[in-house]
Amino acid sequence: xxxxxxxxxxxxxxxxxxxxxxxxxxxxxxxxxxxxxxxxxxxxxxxxxxxxxxxxxxxxxxxxxxxxxxxxxxxxxxxxxxxxxxxxxxxxxxxxxxxxxxxxxxxxxxxxxxxxxxxxxxxxxxxxxxxxxxxxxxxxxxxxxxxxxxxxxxxxxxxxxxxxxxxxxxxxxxxxxxxxxxxxxxxxxxxxxxxxxxxxxxx
Amino acid sequence: xxxxxxxxxxxxxxxxxxxxxxxxxxxxxxxxxxxxxxxxxxxxxxxxxxxxxxxxxxxxxxxxxxxxxxxxxxxxxxxxxxxxxxxxxxxxxxxxxxxxxxxxxxxxxxxxxxxxxxxxxxxxxxxxxxxxxxxxxxxxxxxxxxxxxxxxxxxxxxxxxxxxxxxxxxxxxxxxxxxxxxxxxxxxxxxx
Numbered sequence: 001x002x003x004x005x006x007x008x009x010x011x012x013x014x015x016x017x018x019x020x021x022x023x024x025x026x027x028x029x030x031x032x033x034x035x036x037x038x039x040x041x042x043x044x045x046x047x048x049x050x051x052x053x054x055x056x057x058x059x060x061x062x063x064x065x066x067x068x069x070x071x072x073x074x075x076x077x078x079x080x081x082x083x084x085x086x087x088x089x090x091x092x093x094x095x096x097x098x099x100x101x102x103x104x105x106x107x108x109x110x111x112x113x114x115x116x117x118x119x120x121x122x123x124x125x126x127x128x129x130x131x132x133x134x135x136x137x138x139x140x141x142x143x144x145x146x147x148x149x150x151x152x153x154x155x156x157x158x159x160x161x162x163x164x165x166x167x168x169x170x171x172x173x174x175x176x177x178x179x180x181x182x183x184x185x186x187x188x189x190x191x192x193x194x195x196x197x198x199x200x201x202x203x
Numbered sequence: 204x205x206x207x208x209x210x211x212x213x214x215x216x217x218x219x220x221x222x223x224x225x226x227x228x229x230x231x232x233x234x235x236x237x238x239x240x241x242x243x244x245x246x247x248x249x250x251x252x253x254x255x256x257x258x259x260x261x262x263x264x265x266x267x268x269x270x271x272x273x274x275x276x277x278x279x280x281x282x283x284x285x286x287x288x289x290x291x292x293x294x295x296x297x298x299x300x301x302x303x304x305x306x307x308x309x310x311x312x313x314x315x316x317x318x319x320x321x322x323x324x325x326x327x328x329x330x331x332x333x334x335x336x337x338x339x340x341x342x343x344x345x346x347x348x349x350x351x352x353x354x355x356x357x358x359x360x361x362x363x364x365x366x367x368x369x370x371x372x373x374x375x376x377x378x379x380x381x382x383x384x385x386x387x388x389x390x391x392x393x394x395x
Binding site: 192 | 209210213214219244245247248249251252253254255256257258259260261264265267268269271272274
């Protein structure tokens, strides 16, 4: 997973896991400093995720607070054999699902886009259209990607954000979302092709 | 090799292809300008995606969250406060009853104890009946299990051992699936 600082890697997966479990144990005993360390470690990736999911920084900041409060309230149900970051993002993901359910947002029908079968668009032989990337500077494309991402259906956007913003592995995303790994991969590839299409369409 | 599908290109870019497939993709990309163009385009997209910047976290975010979490000391004090408030309410309520009914304090206490005894007696009766019902239910369950066992023995005598073993395995597999499903539902993560 992408680190709090963005680029500096965690010491290692197992060390980070032991560290998280120790912090959870201390937090459960009422050690506020330990929970503060959990917040400091995960606030950046969580804000990145919620920011891309809501498209509004202020709302994402409010949601970050709410998710950490839920995490604190549910700490006793955390099972150390699972990865803490995956558990935290599962709570965040459920929070977003509740939010969308309340808001009843449905940008694009998933029935049309979520096709994991042989007929899905991303499985077709690629076209050799003139490259979008060649037309724009990298910085400009990043901004365009952010805008295009907001137009991707939430369910697909979430998997893309978990993979390419939070840098979870496909296996970890499958664990967070309770989906088969193959389905996660297909949907992430599908989202990339959709993004490419949106970028081409807006160019 | 056929032309690369976008999914193959993305897997190739993430080093997700197996070595043989990756070598074949290399060879094909060297020969096919269309696939090379598609590959370059997706590589540029992935390079741009990799650089999506972090959102700025306000320095006081952790403090704001911690301020909304009651401290354990406050929780303990909260428990003590609740006890004091409860006890005071009981005392003041009793005093008000003494004043309003005009009863003497000992008379009021005797009445209160009688009422309390009545509640305890009724609750005990309910508890005893509940215990009897539970015992009856358990007895029925045990008899049911014994009958099931007898039924299985008779079934074993009627059908061949292979069919019997297959039925038993199917039953055990279904039971294991049920247990695994329940474990997954109750043990992992927060349920919305």
